[in-house]
Amino acid sequence: MTSQICGLSYFDVAVETDNVAPNIDDVALVFEGGGMRVSATAPVVVQLLAEQLNFAYVVGVSAGASNALNYVSRDADRAKKSFVEFGADKNLGSVWTFLQGKGMFNAEYIYEHTAGPGESLPFDFATYRANPADVRIGTMDAETGEEIWWRKADHPTLLDLVKQLRSSSSQPILMPPTKYRGHVLYDGAIGSHGGIPLSIAQAEGYKKFFIVPTRPRDYVKGPDAPAPLVNTFLRKYPHVATGLNERAKNWNTTKEEIIELERSGDAYVFWPEHIPYPDAFRNVSQLQANYDLGLAQARREAPAWHEWLGV
Numbered sequence: 001m002t003s004q005i006c007g008l009s010y011f012d013v014a015v016e017t018d019n020v021a022p023n024i025d026d027v028a029l030v031f032e033g034g035g036m037r038v039s040a041t042a043p044v045v046v047q048l049l050a051e052q053l054n055f056a057y058v059v060g061v062s063a064g065a066s067n068a069l070n071y072v073s074r075d076a077d078r079a080k081k082s083f084v085e086f087g088a089d090k091n092l093g094s095v096w097t098f099l100q101g102k103g104m105f106n107a108e109y110i111y112e113h114t115a116g117p118g119e120s121l122p123f124d125f126a127t128y129r130a131n132p133a134d135v136r137i138g139t140m141d142a143e144t145g146e147e148i149w150w151r152k153a154d155h156p157t158l159l160d161l162v163k164q165l166r167s168s169s170s171q172p173i174l175m176p177p178t179k180y181r182g183h184v185l186y187d188g189a190i191g192s193h194g195g196i197p198l199s200i201a202q203a204e205g206y207k208k209f210f211i212v213p214t215r216p217r218d219y220v221k222g223p224d225a226p227a228p229l230v231n232t233f234l235r236k237y238p239h240v241a242t243g244l245n246e247r248a249k250n251w252n253t254t255k256e257e258i259i260e261l262e263r264s265g266d267a268y269v270f271w272p273e274h275i276p277y278p279d280a281f282r283n284v285s286q287l288q289a290n291y292d293l294g295l296a297q298a299r300r301e302a303p304a305w306h307e308w309l310g311v
Contacts, residue, residue: 020074020131022056023311027208028201029055029071033062033169033189034214035105039083039287040275042067043295044212046076051302053311054133057206059149059197061138061188065168067212069161072135073128082121084287089120092282103175111166115158125158138188138197139167142177145239147191149200172244173225173233190243194221194251198258209267210309211258217271221251268308273297 029048031041045067048055060068063083070079086092091113093106102108115123129152137150150168155161167178167185178185189195196213215221224230227245234241261267274293277286 020054020127020133022054022133024053024309025056026206027055027057027210027309028204028206029058029068030196030198030201030209030211031058031060031064031067031071032196032211032213032215033060033064033187034195035063035171036083036087036281036287037214037275037278037290038063038067039280039290040272040294041212041214041270042070042079042083043291043298044270045071045079046295047298047302048305049074049076051305053305053309055210056132057134057136057201057204059136059138059201060168061191061193061195061197062169062171064197064212064214065137065165065188068135068137069123069128069165072131072133073124074131075124075127078121078123080291084284084291086114086121087280087282087284087287094282098174101176103170105169105171105175107166107170107175107178111162111169115162123158123161125161128161136197136200137164137168138191138200139164139170139178139185140188140190140240140243142184142186142237142240145243147188147200148185172237172240173230177237184237186237186240186243190240190247192250194247194249194254196251196254196258198254207266209258209261210305211267211269213255213258213269213271214275215271216273216275217259217269219255221248221255223248268305270298270301 058068058072066082091106091109093104097106098104114121135152139148150164155164163180168188170178171187193199224244230244231241262269275290277290280286
């Protein structure tokens with residue numbers, strides 16, 4: 001699916017940007033989502049930028065798509081703020097917004113009212129567009145079950161981009177779907193990959209991968225919710241219900257494939273070693289603790305990144 005030109009734009013102008021030319025063109029950079037658990041992997045974005053490791057192909061789903069976009073826009077400050085300081089924003093979401101039908105995470109606010117100039121998390125769209133890296137953002141069409149992979153050509157304006165990012169992050173049950181250009185869209189993490197978007201990079205010809213999950217290496221995923229509850233809440237969208245019910249199986253299958261790629265030397269995987277607060281949501285001190293441990297690990301592993309990548 002390709003978006004039509006919206007006609008509205010925030011500063012979509014050419015810019016001169018240093019150090020954006022890709023120096024890694026044979027390895028796909030892959031980001032898993034996980035809501036505010038990405039506070040532990042946003043430091044990977046920060047450290048990759050500090051190391052000037054510029055991938056030519058970047059893919060992410062759900063909150064991992066935010067990591068991907070912050071990386072391509074070369075915004076280390078935003079990468080951190082999005083998953084640490086932003087937890088203090090009173091509009092982020094709550095049980096009250098859930099009861100209002102806006103979602104446990106207030107998706108419309110998070111994605112459509114924070115990224116513009118002068119807002120709380122302004123996105124450097126011009127630098128993003130200037131960066132030649134190829135980008136994929138995953139989502140699912142709720143009515144057909146089709147997995148959709150947005151590309152740069154699909155978001156000529158910031159307004160398109162934030163809608164597509166929102167669609168990738170619209171968690172079933174916890175958040176309403178994103179309605180965009182006549183389609184009803186849900187979280188990319190319920191696709192056949194289970195939330196780690198390795199398969200699209202493979203389908204597009206990549207054989208080597210730098211993968212950033214948001215779970216430790218020994219984690220085994222269980223069901224997101226009981227199937228009867230899922231089927232009841234999502235009876236209007238059976239493809240989404242199926243995706244959510246099968247997500248644990250798909251995630252675990254992808255994880256095992258990643259481990260095999262790691263063993264064969266075809267993947268470098270940043271397995272977060274310590275996420276002391278995996279369920280942190282609005283507690284900034286807990287999000288900061290996740291971030292600090294992730295940053296320490298990223299700095300410690302950075303020399304191995306260079307060695308593995310040959311850069």
